[in-house]
Each structure stands twice: as structure tokens, then as C-alpha cells.
Amino acid sequence: MSLPHAILTALLEKPSSGLELTRRFDRSIGYFWSATHQQIYRELGKLEAEGLIRALPAEQPVRGQKKSYEVLPAGRAELARWTAAAQDPKPHRDTLLLRLRAAAMVGTAGLEADLRRHLDLHRQQLAEYEKIEQRDFPPGKDSAQDRLQHLVLRAGIDLETFWTQWLEHALAEFAELPGRDAK
Amino acid sequence: MSLPHAILTALLEKPSSGLELTRRFDRSIGYFWSATHQQIYRELGKLEAEGLIRALPAEQPVRGQKKSYEVLPAGRAELARWTAAAQDPKPHRDTLLLRLRAAAMVGTAGLEADLRRHLDLHRQQLAEYEKIEQRDFPPGKDSAQDRLQHLVLRAGIDLETFWTQWLEHALAEFAELPGRDAK
């Protein structure tokens, strides 16, 4: 039950239309909560029906016509409630680790190439985050909002750093494995 | 499409019944691919129907009676195929980071307590992983299988280390935030 709250957050940051939201879910917010445009439109409909957001301009119930939304007080209240409520961490699901464990049983043939590819992807993501950090968080900016958003970005940077290091370590191990395609 | 492969891996490590698998998905495998017993029974049915696994002993189609499975050659082949196939990383979804970003808009009231709770949970998990590392991977054990499994555990340890550090950092930031319940 987090997508609606992700959308509320995005709309509080800036009132937007469905497509604008979709674009922002491809960067920024999407870095830790991804969503497709289909999900977003579906959810916008629900949120509007529940009275948490409303369409901005003079009614435009026309298909193909831009429709922007803003958060209503009830929406802000719901987001505050949800943010403060205790939540248990969701169980992990990581395919790459699973594949490594599978490789311990059926052999590592073919896996190495994909590890390299992932390493590359993580390096790119890391570079992107670091660019964002330099652009959006210069030394001066440290209001409460800035600090919190910076903290989130920091998590992204540290996570990507972890993955690149771990993948480098894994590839090094692969290199000195006895039977490269061991049963 | 990873649950069946998680089960195949677990069954290759050791033929098991549904409940035994469930227990192992609460530790070990479950640390990076969790599953409930309902999922597991459903999937065991499918895998058997597809001829990737088979029930072990003299047919026991009795409810409430233990039924163990083993992997068939076709199952092993499918697992090897899947392990080697290129796969794109799945989009991230992290509620805690989302809540922090929401807090930048609606205030941090109430969030701090839950961060502390999460910090505690991650510390416990880290301690558990480290215990497992000492127990299962003493200096001598370094066959190809051991190395691969150790690599997976290493990822778990490093991830929990990252989270504990990040949460400590986040809590420190909270402590010196100007308006503790800033709008």
C-alpha cells in the first residue's frame, strides 16, 4: 500500500498530470519507488474518488487532454499518518543472489557475463546519483527538506557503491574458481 | 519467475517436503528470496506437473501425510538455463526511503521511532549473518560451492552493514534538524 503515498508525495512536491508523474517516476522518486503510467492513472482515479486529491483546472473530462492534480488537505493528512505509522521491513527478493546460489549447485557457466553487465549498470547508476548530488546539494543547501532529501540520495549512492564493490569481489572470486564450469 | 528456481535450488541442495522447504525459506534461502508455505505448495504442484521434480517415496496422495520431492534432470537443466540467462535488475521499492522523502513534505513527526526500530532489526539480522559466517565458513572451507555460497552471505552482511550505518547517520541528522516537526 505504498504507491498512493508515493504519488501523494510527488504531487505535494509539485502538482502534475499523469504523464508528468510518470516521467518523475522514471527519475527521482522512481529510484526507490518505480511505477508505470498504467499504475499511476489507475491510482490517480482512486485517490480522486477518495477525496485525497483533485483535478486542477476547469473540468476537462476529455481523453487525450492534459489533466493536472493537486493534493487536498485530507491527502496531506493521510500521507502524514502513513509516514509516521510503524511498518515492518518487506522481505528481500534478489534474483542475482539467488542465481549465485543456484550456480553453486548447477555451475557458473554463463553467469559471469551477466555479472559484468550488472556491474556496468550499477556503475552508471552510481555516476548518475553522484551527478545529481553535485547538482542539487551544494554545501550551502541544508534546510530540513534538503537534508532529508539528501539523506535519501545518500542511501542510493551507498547502495550502488555496495553493489559495484560486491560485484567486483564476486568477479574476482570467479576468476580463481577451480573448475570454471564446475558441476 | 524466480520462485520455481528458488525451489529447484533448495531441492538440489537437499530433497525435502513442502514444510521442510517452508522452514528453509524462513532462514537460508529466504534471506534473499522469501516465500510462504501457500506459495510453495502451489509451486511444487506446478513443477511436478511440468516434470521438473517428482515426489520421492511410494505414492502417497494422502492429505496430512508428508510428501518429499527431488529434482529431475529436466529440472536441473531448466535451473542451469535460467541461471545463465541475462536478466535485467528489477526496479527498487523501498518504503523507508519513500517515507523519508514524504517526511520532507509533511514533517518527520513519529518517523524517528520507527527508524530506531528498523536500526534494531538490521543490527539483529547482521549479528545473525555473522554467526552463520563463523559457523559455516571457517578458513578451511573453500571449494567452489563454499566460495559461491559465502559470496552470497557476504552480500547479506554488507547490505545489513550498509543499512545500520545509514540509519545511524539518518538518526544523527534527525537529532540536529531545526524544526523537529517542520511542516
Add this chain to the structure above:
DNA sequence: GTCCACATGTAACTGGTTACATGATTGG
């Protein structure tokens, strides 16, 4: 003989993904 733990399942629901449909606007 009753209770409880072990063991296997069914059913309904929710959230995310994939594929497709449709209208509006703009540049050539």
C-alpha cells in the same frame, strides 16, 4: 477421547506487469 503440533492444501484478494486502444496536437 481431546488437544495440539505437524502437514498439506483452497480461495479470494491485491498490486504490479504486459499488451493494447484511443484521442489530441504539432511539424512537415
Add this chain to the structure above:
DNA sequence: CCAATCATGTAACCAGTTACATGTGGAC
């Protein structure tokens, strides 16, 4: 006026979650 792009949506499907159902076997 045609293609490309912007923009909003529908529908079918799939995986994971939650709630519940049912049977066995041993302890008391």
C-alpha cells in the same frame, strides 16, 4: 492530410498475500 508524439486510459494476466480448511499422529 499524414506521421509522430503527447496524453489518457482498458483489460488480461501473474505473483505474492491473507484467511481459511482439512487431515494425521502423538501426548496427556
